[in-house]
Amino acid sequence: MAEPNKIIMLDEGWSTINQGITKLINILEKIPGESQFDSNKIHERYEETFENYLRSRFLPAIHEKHGVFMMREFVERWSRHNVMVRWLSRFFYYLDRYYIARGSLPKLEDTGINCFHIIVHESLKVQVTNVVITLINRERDGDEIDRTMLKNALENFDGGLDCYVDDFETAFLNDTADYCSRKASLWIQEDSCPEYMIKAEELLKREKHSVSNYLHSSTEEKLLEKVQHHLLLDNAQLFEKEHSGCHGDDKTEDLERMYRLFYNIRNGLDPISTAFKQHVTSEVTTKNKDKVAVAMQEQAFVRRVIELHGKYYAYVYVTISFKKDNLFHKALKEAFEVFCNKKVGDSLVAELLSTFSDGILGKVGAMRNWVMMPLRKPLTRLYACFLLDDKDLFAGFCKKKLARRLLFDKNSTDDDHERSFLSKLKQQYGAQFTSKMEGMINDLEIASDTQNIYKVDYTNKYDYTSNDIDFNVTIKKNRKLTFLYSMGSCNGTGKFQKKPIELIVSTHQAVVLKDSFSLNVEFTDKMRRIKIPLPPVDEKKNVIEDVDKDRRYTIDASIVRIMKARKVLQYNNLVTACVEQLSRMFKPYFKSIKKRNTDLISREFLEREEGSPNTVGYLA
Amino acid sequence: MIRRSSTKKTGTTNPSASADLSRTASGKAVTKELERIGQLFNSYSNRATNMIEPEGIEALCSDLGVDHTDVRILMLAWKMKSEKQGYFTLDEWRVGLKSLHADTIAKLKKALMDLENEVRKPSNFLDFYSYAFRYCLTEEKQKSIDTESICELLDLVLGSQFSHQVGSLVEYLKCQNDYKVINMDQWMGFFRFCKEISFPDLKNYDPDLAWPLILDNFVDWMKVQKS
Numbered sequence: 001m002a003e004p005n006k007i008i009m010l011d012e013g014w015s016t017i018n019q020g021i022t023k024l025i026n027i028l029e030k031i032p033g034e035s036q037f038d039s040n041k042i043h044e045r046y047e048e049t050f051e052n053y054l055r056s057r058f059l060p061a062i063h064e065k066h067g068v069f070m071m072r073e074f075v076e077r078w079s080r081h082n083v084m085v086r087w088l089s090r091f092f093y094y095l096d097r098y099y100i101a102r103g104s105l106p107k108l109e110d111t112g113i114n115c116f117h118i119i120v121h122e123s124l125k126v127q128v129t130n131v132v133i134t135l136i137n138r139e140r141d142g143d144e145i146d147r148t149m150l151k152n153a154l155e156n157f158d159g160g161l162d163c164y165v166d167d168f169e170t171a172f173l174n175d176t177a178d179y180c181s182r183k184a185s186l187w188i189q190e191d192s193c194p195e196y197m198i199k200a201e202e203l204l205k206r207e208k209h210s211v212s213n214y215l216h217s218s219t220e221e222k223l224l225e226k227v228q229h230h231l232l233l234d235n236a237q238l239f240e241k242e243h244s245g246c247h248g249d250d251k252t253e254d255l256e257r258m259y260r261l262f263y264n265i266r267n268g269l270d271p272i273s274t275a276f277k278q279h280v281t282s283e284v285t286t287k288n289k290d291k292v293a294v295a296m297q298e299q300a301f302v303r304r305v306i307e308l309h310g311k312y313y314a315y316v317y318v319t320i321s322f323k324k325d326n327l328f329h330k331a332l333k334e335a336f337e338v339f340c341n342k343k344v345g346d347s348l349v350a351e352l353l354s355t356f357s358d359g360i361l362g363k364v365g366a367m368r369n370w371v372m373m374p375l376r377k378p379l380t381r382l383y384a385c386f387l388l389d390d391k392d393l394f395a396g397f398c399k400k401k402l403a404r405r406l407l408f409d410k411n412s413t414d415d416d417h418e419r420s421f422l423s424k425l426k427q428q429y430g431a432q433f434t435s436k437m438e439g440m441i442n443d444l445e446i447a448s449d450t451q452n453i454y455k456v457d458y459t460n461k462y463d464y465t466s467n468d469i470d471f472n473v474t475i476k477k478n479r480k481l482t483f484l485y486s487m488g489s490c491n492g493t494g495k496f497q498k499k500p501i502e503l504i505v506s507t508h509q510a511v512v513l514k515d516s517f518s519l520n521v522e523f524t525d526k527m528r529r530i531k532i533p534l535p536p537v538d539e540k541k542n543v544i545e546d547v548d549k550d551r552r553y554t555i556d557a558s559i560v561r562i563m564k565a566r567k568v569l570q571y572n573n574l575v576t577a578c579v580e581q582l583s584r585m586f587k588p589y590f591k592s593i594k595k596r597n598t599d600l601i602s603r604e605f606l607e608r609e610e611g612s613p614n615t616v617g618y619l620a
Numbered sequence: 621m622i623r624r625s626s627t628k629k630t631g632t633t634n635p636s637a638s639a640d641l642s643r644t645a646s647g648k649a650v651t652k653e654l655e656r657i658g659q660l661f662n663s664y665s666n667r668a669t670n671m672i673e674p675e676g677i678e679a680l681c682s683d684l685g686v687d688h689t690d691v692r693i694l695m696l697a698w699k700m701k702s703e704k705q706g707y708f709t710l711d712e713w714r715v716g717l718k719s720l721h722a723d724t725i726a727k728l729k730k731a732l733m734d735l736e737n738e739v740r741k742p743s744n745f746l747d748f749y750s751y752a753f754r755y756c757l758t759e760e761k762q763k764s765i766d767t768e769s770i771c772e773l774l775d776l777v778l779g780s781q782f783s784h785q786v787g788s789l790v791e792y793l794k795c796q797n798d799y800k801v802i803n804m805d806q807w808m809g810f811f812r813f814c815k816e817i818s819f820p821d822l823k824n825y826d827p828d829l830a831w832p833l834i835l836d837n838f839v840d841w842m843k844v845q846k847s
Contacts, residue, residue, distance in 0.1 A: 571830035591833065598832050602763065602803040613812055614830045 025526050039099035046092055050115040058120055071131045075152045085112030125167045133175050151214040164344050169219055180230035197257050200231045273331040280312050280335035350390055351540055354397035390586045391429050396547040406444055497521050502529040555596040558582055560605060563618035571614045667742035672708040683730050691776050692732050696740045700752045705758050752777050753807045764801035767793045780813040781791045792838050799834055806832045
């Protein structure tokens with residue numbers, strides 16, 4: 001190679017080139033004694049040239065400088081090196097075309113870049129990476145940096161994605177993780193949850209931006225994942241500490257942001273939905289604990305629950321906070337499930353709920369059309385928010401209430417409303433749930449039809465009041481007619497000193513009145529007719545007992561059904577299958593399943609398998 | 621179902637057993653042994669019913685020098701595959717005494733000593749244990765036994781082997797009000813409990829397994845007692 005400072009004169013240069021041309025002509029003229037160039041040696045020299053250049057010029061120049069200046073020098077020289085590679089490879093172009101192609105060796109350009117990689121990159125990669133990361137961090141803290149230089153510096157890592165990933169990306173991602181953790185632990189002390197979320201979103205946006213400016217596009221996914229992980233996921237305390245801040249009322253914007261942030265993270269929404277669920281559960285429970293439970297005002301209680309449900313329902317569905325995400329739908333459902341299956345004071349939610357619907361239906365009937373609309377609305381919403389485990393228990397209460405409505409408020413009940421109420425129940429809980437109640441309404445309808453037929457056909461022949469029963473019995477042979485004497489009532493007149501008062505008493509009370517007792521003759525009241533109320537019967541206990549009895553048969557049937565299909569089954573699996581099958585109606589206790597199971601064993605429907613007492617077999 | 625299968629079994633084995641007897645009766649010694657066993661039967665049986673009845677059993681017990689409530693008498697009954705409590709038929713007597721190789725009272729007395737060892741073998745004991753329950757079912761279609769008798773029976777068959785467990789179980793059965801009778805499944809459960817569960821810490825008891833409910837309750841009761 002010539003000395004750099006010495007200018008080569010044209011003649012001097014031309015004579016060198018002329019030697020080459022002469023050699024070329026000799027080869028073409030096939031003059032003997034002229035050998036061809038040894039391509040192998042030229043190729044070696046080509047490589048040596050780069051090695052010498054890089055070692056003697058490039059590296060020393062870089063080592064003199066530090067930090068950003070080193071980097072600038074590096075980028076500058078890197079682009080120079082590229083020019084040199086381009087020129088020299090043109091120079092020896094014929095090597096590329098023939099020698100290299102034939103021997104399938106690396107191309108001249110690649111060799112040039114490769115030399116750079118082995119000599120410069122290997123010795124400088126740690127320093128360059130450090131500077132790049134320092135610069136990126138400076139930008140994160142708000143400084144202006146030379147992005148083009150950064151981009152160019154990173155280009156030399158592009159000798160293959162492998163070395164980009166190994167030499168730069170890994171270190172960069174680790175640093176990012178540290179950075180995010182630092183930020184996270186700082187923010188979590190200073191900021192409320194919504195503020196935290198705002199900052200987190202900004203940071204994410206910035207990082208995304210930096211990728212498009214100077215990083216390789218393949219880094220984006222990994223980078224964002226790191227940021228999200230350290231900023232959002234690793235912060236369980238975020239929800240513990242501040243969840244009230246996030247779920248506070250009417251902060252849909254914050255909620256939306258939070259949803260947006262976590263949406264892209266795998267399982268990222270899980271902790272939010274859990275927090276949401278906890279929040280709703282505690283909110284609903286505390287808001288209903290104090291007053292209502294004590295006062296037992298089921299009306300107020302149910303209304304409040306519906307209101308709360310409406311509010312959270314809006315978060316999930318109406319406003320777009322949670323974008324109708326299934327996860328949140330589930331969380332909301334589960335939160336209300338938890339609440340609905342707790343006791344409220346002394347009463348079961350199933351009981352309160354049935355009393356509430358009873359009140360509404362009674363009123364709907366009583367007031368007919370003019371106040372009906374506003375009352376109907378709560379009923380529609382009612383069953384969406386009351387998610388009971390013990391649906392059969394609720395059905396039990398409803399049945400009792402319906403029977404009473406049908407028997408006593410005969411004038412005020414409205415079949416259409418009862419039917420629409422039932423159809424709603426049917427929608428929510430299934431046909432099994434309402435079949436008995438539908439039967440009750442149908443029975444009444446049939447009864448009144450029968451009565452009409454009877455009246456038309458027989459009025460002339462008989463005095464129908466005395467033969468009513470015979471007639472009914474003949475028409476409904478497969479039905480049993482039971483008289484509930486206790487449901488009857490009796491009007492008596494009490495001759496008190498001041499004025500006579502009509503007393504309406506139940507059959508039982510009337511019987512008691514025949515006993516001897518002392519009378520308070522001075523009793524009086526402004527009413528002329530008084531309905532004497534019955535001492536409160538423990539209806540709840542009856543219903544629960546009835547339902548319990550039904551459950552026994554239901555569990556038996558379920559176990560037998562499962563065993564019939566499976567023949568032999570591990571006891572645990574039987575229990576699981578049974579719970580699953582029955583969950584539509586109620587949540588069976590493990591103990592009751594066990595009890596029914598042992599009972600079925602002793603009744604020889606099932607047997608324990610010989611040698612493995614935890615396996616049950618079906619006896620056909 | 622154990623009961624059902626076993627009635628089937630006894631139903632089928634009895635005829636074949638007697639066929640066996642008539643076939644081998646060609647051997648003189650056997651004939652003589654059978655004769656002596658028959659004579660021994662006659663000395664205790666009621667001629668009219670051709671069975672050894674409760675009085676006969678009492679006489680037999682006093683000749684053997686054991687109490688009639690002794691577990692060995694129950695074991696003898698098991699050996700005979702006796703069906704009805706307090707009664708031995710001729711067939712049962714023959715089956716039992718022949719397999720014990722006993723044709724005199726003295727031999728029977730001796731055999732009775734060895735019988736206990738035989739019964740306590742694990743391969744036999746489960747059968748004996750379930751037999752003990754069935755033997756106490758005296759009425760037609762009876763499937764369960766009152767807790768009071770169960771307590772005695774437990775003590776009789778398991779008392780020597782699992783005295784602590786039996787002691788606690790009996791105490792529990794006597795103070796609880798949920799169960800008036802015990803069925804076969806529960807009875808078999810007791811034995812499995814004694815065999816498998818470390819006592820008295822109960823640490824390997826898992827109520828989620830298919831233990832009869834009465835044992836869940838017993839374990840709960842034990843825990844309350846302890847605390």
